[in-house]
Amino acid sequence: MKRYSTVSDSTVKVSDDEISAYYNKHQNDYKVAQSSRKIEYIAYDVLPSKEDYEALLKDAQRVTDEFKTKTTAAEDSSYMAQESEGGQISVSSYNKKNMIIADSTVFNAPKGTVYGPYTEGTFLKIYKLTDIKSIADSAKVRHILIGLQSQRTQTQRTPEAAKRIADSLLTLIKTKQVKFDTLVKTMSDDMGSLDKGGDYGWFDENKGFVEPFKNAGLQGTVGNITVVPTQFGFHIIEVLAVSKTRHNSYTVAQITKLISPSGETTQEYYKAASDFAGKNQTGDAFNKSVDAEKLNKRIAENIKEGDKSLPGLEGAKDLVRWVYKAKKGEVSPVFEFKDRFIVAQLVSIKDKGIAALEDVKDDVTIKAIRDKKAEAFISEFNTKAGASKSLDDIASKMGLTVEKADNLTFSAYNVAAIGREDALIGTATAMKTGATSKAIKGDNGVFVVNVASVTEAVLPQDFKGKQMEMERMNSGRVDYELFDAIKEKANIEDHRGKFDF
Numbered sequence: 001m002k003r004y005s006t007v008s009d010s011t012v013k014v015s016d017d018e019i020s021a022y023y024n025k026h027q028n029d030y031k032v033a034q035s036s037r038k039i040e041y042i043a044y045d046v047l048p049s050k051e052d053y054e055a056l057l058k059d060a061q062r063v064t065d066e067f068k069t070k071t072t073a074a075e076d077s078s079y080m081a082q083e084s085e086g087g088q089i090s091v092s093s094y095n096k097k098n099m100i101i102a103d104s105t106v107f108n109a110p111k112g113t114v115y116g117p118y119t120e121g122t123f124l125k126i127y128k129l130t131d132i133k134s135i136a137d138s139a140k141v142r143h144i145l146i147g148l149q150s151q152r153t154q155t156q157r158t159p160e161a162a163k164r165i166a167d168s169l170l171t172l173i174k175t176k177q178v179k180f181d182t183l184v185k186t187m188s189d190d191m192g193s194l195d196k197g198g199d200y201g202w203f204d205e206n207k208g209f210v211e212p213f214k215n216a217g218l219q220g221t222v223g224n225i226t227v228v229p230t231q232f233g234f235h236i237i238e239v240l241a242v243s244k245t246r247h248n249s250y251t252v253a254q255i256t257k258l259i260s261p262s263g264e265t266t267q268e269y270y271k272a273a274s275d276f277a278g279k280n281q282t283g284d285a286f287n288k289s290v291d292a293e294k295l296n297k298r299i300a301e302n303i304k305e306g307d308k309s310l311p312g313l314e315g316a317k318d319l320v321r322w323v324y325k326a327k328k329g330e331v332s333p334v335f336e337f338k339d340r341f342i343v344a345q346l347v348s349i350k351d352k353g354i355a356a357l358e359d360v361k362d363d364v365t366i367k368a369i370r371d372k373k374a375e376a377f378i379s380e381f382n383t384k385a386g387a388s389k390s391l392d393d394i395a396s397k398m399g400l401t402v403e404k405a406d407n408l409t410f411s412a413y414n415v416a417a418i419g420r421e422d423a424l425i426g427t428a429t430a431m432k433t434g435a436t437s438k439a440i441k442g443d444n445g446v447f448v449v450n451v452a453s454v455t456e457a458v459l460p461q462d463f464k465g466k467q468m469e470m471e472r473m474n475s476g477r478v479d480y481e482l483f484d485a486i487k488e489k490a491n492i493e494d495h496r497g498k499f500d501f
Helices: 016-025 050-068 073-083 104-108 159-174 180-187 191-196 211-218 263-279 283-292 317-325 357-385 391-398 422-429 464-490
Strands: 036-045 090-094 114-120 123-136 139-147 225-230 233-242 246-258 297-303 340-350 445-447
Touching: 016 357, 036 263, 036 317, 050 073, 050 114, 050 123, 050 246, 073 090, 073 123, 073 246, 090 211, 104 246, 123 211, 139 159, 139 180, 139 211, 159 180, 159 225, 159 233, 180 191, 211 225, 211 233, 263 283, 263 340, 283 340, 317 340, 340 357, 357 391, 357 445
Parallel strands: none
Antiparallel strands: 036 297, 036 340, 090 246, 114 123, 123 246, 139 233, 225 233
């Protein structure tokens, strides 16, 4: 094979007529199944200024001081809901190994100590040590779950109804009217533990159980039987055993403040984006300003009319609408996203059908150059090799090397040391042993192939198994390919992206 890569594309000249001729001959290669657009855009990412950060830090210090004055769990929860990002109430338990507060004094501090504010990533964090408890290193319990979603009857229960049932069963157990094991089998909605008597074995605080369930064991004493509420319903839990070794568990509440830009800072970024859009109303001006100001130009391609988001741009429906109204080269107004402003230019339009030559000219030119190389290479093979059928002789005259491909099958995707080369595979598998082909144009170069040997396939005695295998392979494709075929035949145009739903 003489590879196309041995001759630089820059040394092969193709005329506009040759490019048009290739395009006209291969138009179906450039058939567009669905309209799409390509844009280039400048993103003004809105970031907090130094002044914004200092103001937020000052406010976080106020929150820290006020957090210290709250003395009850209810006051803590109310204050977290008031001050934390999104009204989140965050209270979790930690030990010495996984403590979230980066201050070793926390292990000797009294309850109520407040730490922070700390800068952690894009947040300011304030922590409060709300409780310290001595808990067992591990425990073993058994339980009966009265679920809000009954797995036995497939019905919903209100929390009140589930609690009434759990309280009644607790009374029956404590008065020894019914055995715990019996109620596990007849009443528990935790199907995963029925055959274990409601027992999941020993666990520690790192086990993936919900906190109230774990606490009932780790903070309990052997023989305790209590009703414990969780998000799943109400558990009747009996503590079967606890470890002799114990450690402290530290309950920590936290308030999170997002480090975000102020309204003034956001307005400054908007003004910068607006000025850029106002000064650059054409594609040429857009590109010149990008180069002059050394801005980072980004690309979004293959945009469909119904797209609601683009890579890195959530909620892009308004931008997509503009894209499908704009003309090639047009520059957009400023579009606002969650944390950035966008100015875009429409650089490519691909409508359904055969793509216009100007939109695919680069690819067509490359293919036309390849074809021109192929013509020259075939002529060279014919001139230098003449009627020779010996690959060694042809290779010597062409200054090439004979390459081998073993175990080549018609279903192969690649040829060793070459890659994808359908023409070579098709040619070889159609030839007889000892035959040598003429010079043939391939994807990677022009080749001459000789078949050294042929191993015939062993046909099965019964094709039924193969038939069933092929039916299984293809049955999954039927529905969606049939749907696509009907859709294409119906020639339906989808413009739902123009509407608000």
